[in-house]
Amino acid sequence: MTPQFVKILDVPFINTTRAAFIQTLQNRIEKKEKTFVVTANPEIVMATLDDEDYKRTLEKADFITADGIGIVKAAQLVGEPLPERVSGFDMMMDLLEAANQKQYRVFFLGAADHVLQQTLEKVKSDYPGIQIAGAQNGFFDWNDSVLPQMIKDSKPDLVFVALGFPRQENWIGGHIGQFNQGVFIGIGGSFDVFSGNVKRAPEAWQKLNLEWFYRLVKQPSRWKRMLVLPKFALTVIQKKALNKR
Ligand code: UDP
Secondary structure, three states: OOOOEEEEOOEEEEOOOHHHHHHHHHHHHHOOOOEEEEEEOHHHHHHHHHOHHHHHHHHOOOEEEEOOHHHHHHHHHOOOOOOOOOOHHHHHHHHHHHHHHHOOEEEEEEOOHHHHHHHHHHHHHHOOOOEEEEEEOOOOOOOOOHHHHHHHHOOOOEEEEEOOOOHHHHHHHHHHHHOOOOEEEEOOOHHHHHOOOOOOOOHHHHHOOOHHHHHHHHOHHHHHHHOHHHHHHHHHHHHHHHHHO
16 A cells, blocks of 8 residues: 655655646635645755754644655655655646645735735735735744734734744744644745745756755855755665665
8 A cells, every 4th residue: 555654854745746736725725724845855854853843843843745846856765755845846746736726715924025026916916806805924933823813813824934944834833733723834945036036046057956956056155055965865874884784
């Protein structure tokens, strides 16, 4: 039987295709089941090894999806392959499409204000069926209870949280208890890409699984963050060797 989850360094990834997962989320939206989705890459998995609080935050998630080729490769390596990447940006696009058709109420949280405004403009013009439940840029006072209350009152079906790692997981994990409904999903820098402020890798690069390399070339300042990738690979290999003994 295909396992429902594949554990990579103890982080349980949902074993699903993107299309099937989007259907799962839509079903939960229809039933008004509150849901916390983490789109996790190797950086996130590695963070759970060093940071107990962050690990506990991820344990609150209903679903963790494979947001990077590194996770898909690691699953192969441990002998429990995942069918494909289920990335935050791709899911945002699928969910916008679904929201447009079903007239879902969507709350947009995160990014610089001009990026957020451009995102909202594009949503209004390209997805006229969407009901914009509310929006807030990503530079707000975390101790202020106004934002959670505003989100709660807006009765959202879907909340995109684009605050980047680890802020978005910490924010959702810290507030999810206050909400009654909504699919909350962390999507990193997706508003920057959606609004055209940051370019995604050309499709050919994506198909070759070189999106990470494209990002490195475009934003060389990220190189330090990428050092986590070989460390991640080594840790997965070491753990596999230990388990074999
Ligand atoms: N961001 C934000 N609030 C913050 C810091 C960052 O909304 O306090 C936004 C940032 O503008 C960008 C997104 O979070 O749109 C992703 O940021 P980053 O590239 O640092 O995150 P990652 O690549 O880890 O997802």
